[in-house]
Amino acid sequence: MTSEVQTRDIDIAAHVALLGQQARQASGLLRRSTTGQRNAALAAMALELSHHRDTLLDANARDMARGRAEGLSEALMDRLLLTPSRIDAMISGLETVASLPDPVGGIDDLRTQDNGLRIGRMRTPLGVIGIIYESRPNVTVDAAALCLKAGNAAILRGGSEAFESNCAIARCIASGLESAGLPGHAVQLIETTDRNAVGALITAREYVDVIIPRGGKSLIKRISEEASIPVIKHLEGLCHVFVDRHASLDMAFDIAFNAKCFRYGICGAMETLLVDQEIAQAFVPAMIAKFQDAGVTVRGCDRVQALAEVEPATEEDWWTEYLGPELSVRIVEDMDAAIEHINHYGSHHTDAIVSDHFGHTQRFMLEVDSSSVMVNAPTCFADGAQYGLGAEIGISTDKLHVRGPVGLEGLTTRKYIVLGDGHVRT
Numbered sequence: 267m268t269s270e271v272q273t274r275d276i277d278i279a280a281h282v283a284l285l286g287q288q289a290r291q292a293s294g295l296l297r298r299s300t301t302g303q304r305n306a307a308l309a310a311m312a313l314e315l316s317h318h319r320d321t322l323l324d325a326n327a328r329d330m331a332r333g334r335a336e337g338l339s340e341a342l343m344d345r346l347l348l349t350p351s352r353i354d355a356m357i358s359g360l361e362t363v364a365s366l367p368d369p370v371g372g373i374d375d376l377r378t379q380d381n382g383l384r385i386g387r388m389r390t391p392l393g394v395i396g397i398i399y400e401s402r403p404n405v406t407v408d409a410a411a412l413c414l415k416a417g418n419a420a421i422l423r424g425g426s427e428a429f430e431s432n433c434a435i436a437r438c439i440a441s442g443l444e445s446a447g448l449p450g451h452a453v454q455l456i457e458t459t460d461r462n463a464v465g466a467l468i469t470a471r472e473y474v475d476v477i478i479p480r481g482g483k484s485l486i487k488r489i490s491e492e493a494s495i496p497v498i499k500h501l502e503g504l505c506h507v508f509v510d511r512h513a514s515l516d517m518a519f520d521i522a523f524n525a526k527c528f529r530y531g532i533c534g535a536m537e538t539l540l541v542d543q544e545i546a547q548a549f550v551p552a553m554i555a556k557f558q559d560a561g562v563t564v565r566g567c568d569r570v571q572a573l574a575e576v577e578p579a580t581e582e583d584w585w586t587e588y589l590g591p592e593l594s595v596r597i598v599e600d601m602d603a604a605i606e607h608i609n610h611y612g613s614h615h616t617d618a619i620v621s622d623h624f625g626h627t628q629r630f631m632l633e634v635d636s637s638s639v640m641v642n643a644p645t646c647f648a649d650g651a652q653y654g655l656g657a658e659i660g661i662s663t664d665k666l667h668v669r670g671p672v673g674l675e676g677l678t679t680r681k682y683i684v685l686g687d688g689h690v691r692t
């Protein structure tokens with residue numbers, strides 16, 4: 267989406283540099299803030315959201331109208347939508363983050379050396395985090411809350427379709443911060459939908475410590491090519507469920523259905539179902555009928571087409587994250603072929619096996635190279651709250667510095683602290 271939703275013409279380089287300077291300054295102040303202050307800011311942000319419900323809903327209605335006019339898919343419209351109950355959920359998300367233990371300042375692994383020096387590791391904020399994410403307004407609140415609680419300043423660049431919603435939310439966040447005596451610049455929104463601002467953000471090395479991109483291939487390609495700042499990639503979720511020959515078929519029906527249909531638009535939704543040839547006859551026709559009854563368009567390999575009325579799946583389908591009511595199904599020779607398919611076509615996000623065979627589940631867990639591997643559970647469980655992290659900034663598909671759902675700890679780093687008593691090295 268372009269200039270029509272921008273609030274004003276701006277010099278992008280200057281705008282991003284100013285946000286960076288302000289964020290850097292705020293990050294210094296946050297390092298000095300207490301847990302109580304940060305929790306008070308979270309509570310104040312919740313109050314601001316609650317007081318400005320109508321403003322948020324009006325802004326969102328404008329975003330929705332533009333999205334509809336531009337032909338956004340149902341799944342993307344659902345992701346963009348704010349409702350009173352979704353605002354309630356954002357408010358309770360803030361309360362949840364406030365209730366979580368402060369990850370900053372704790373010292374672990376304190377050991378006393380032979381010479382009496384005590385050496386441990388203290389958890390500290392990362393500093394300034396730039397987050398680029400999809401058109402989902404609640405992420406603005408979640409990202410702000412988690413960054414703040416972990417003592418980081420944040421510069422947010424949400425999806426252009428959610429621009430007006432995000433601006434309205436950002437005003438509540440800034441007011442909440444200020445009313446708790448913290449700098450309003452601790453969380454800032456980039457005030458343009460121009461993608462050049464993304465380029466400026468990911469090269470603002472002086473001001474930004476880490477970039478977190480949540481998005482699909484185009485975003486990640488650009489980040490990989492242009493970013494000069496460390497990145498924690500939150501890549502697309504091309505997730506698989508593999509139904510092993512040793513699966514309980516009743517369980518497999520429920521898991522596969524839930525993995526696809528719990529919510530089509532989430533990155534943990536299943537996009538490809540793989541079925542062992544040994545149980546294909548017993549499983550595939552009934553499973554496909556269940557999906558088709560639910561309105562899911564199914565595409566299948568040649569062997570699937572021999573068992574059910576489906577569209578043919580092409581090579582392109584195995585690479586596709588539909589994020590909607592579409593699914594590709596492939597019958598594979600055995601578990602080795604399933605693992606090979608997943609490691610080749612998948613996005614290393616989340617993949618699942620349904621099996622009662624201990625050896626198969628062990629091998630699947632070891633050999634599938636994804637940030638979460640599930641056994642007898644659907645991929646849609648890939649979520650920080652579901653993992654007990656309280657909330658998540660997203661799901662890291664990187665291997666460094668954090669992998670899988672990223673909560674408060676993932677937004678911190680650890681430094682060594684060395685406690686002496688006038689020691690000198692000899």
Ligand SMILES: NC(=O)C1=CN([C@@H]2O[C@H](COP(=O)(O)OP(=O)(O)OC[C@H]3O[C@@H](n4cnc5c(N)ncnc54)[C@H](OP(=O)(O)O)[C@@H]3O)[C@@H](O)[C@H]2O)C=CC1
Pocket residue numbers: 267398399400401423424425426427459461464465480481482483484485486488499500501502503532533587589615659660661662663
């Ligand atoms: N691993 C995780 O935690 C998560 C992953 N995702 C993944 O994100 C995707 C979400 O869908 P979608 O909305 O299509 O995401 P997109 O990748 O299209 O958009 C995400 C953000 O990136 C921006 N962007 C995209 N391409 C570029 C580019 N070339 N240069 C600059 N900015 C760019 C978008 O800006 P603009 O608005 O201008 O398009 C938007 O702010 C899915 O693949 C989903 O799986 C989503 C949530 C969490």
Ligand SMILES: N[C@@H](CCC(=O)OP(=O)(O)O)C(=O)O
Pocket residue numbers: 345400402531532533534646647648649650
């Ligand atoms: N992990 C979260 C959703 C992640 C997410 O925001 O995904 P997306 O719908 O792609 O924007 C969940 O399972 O609810």
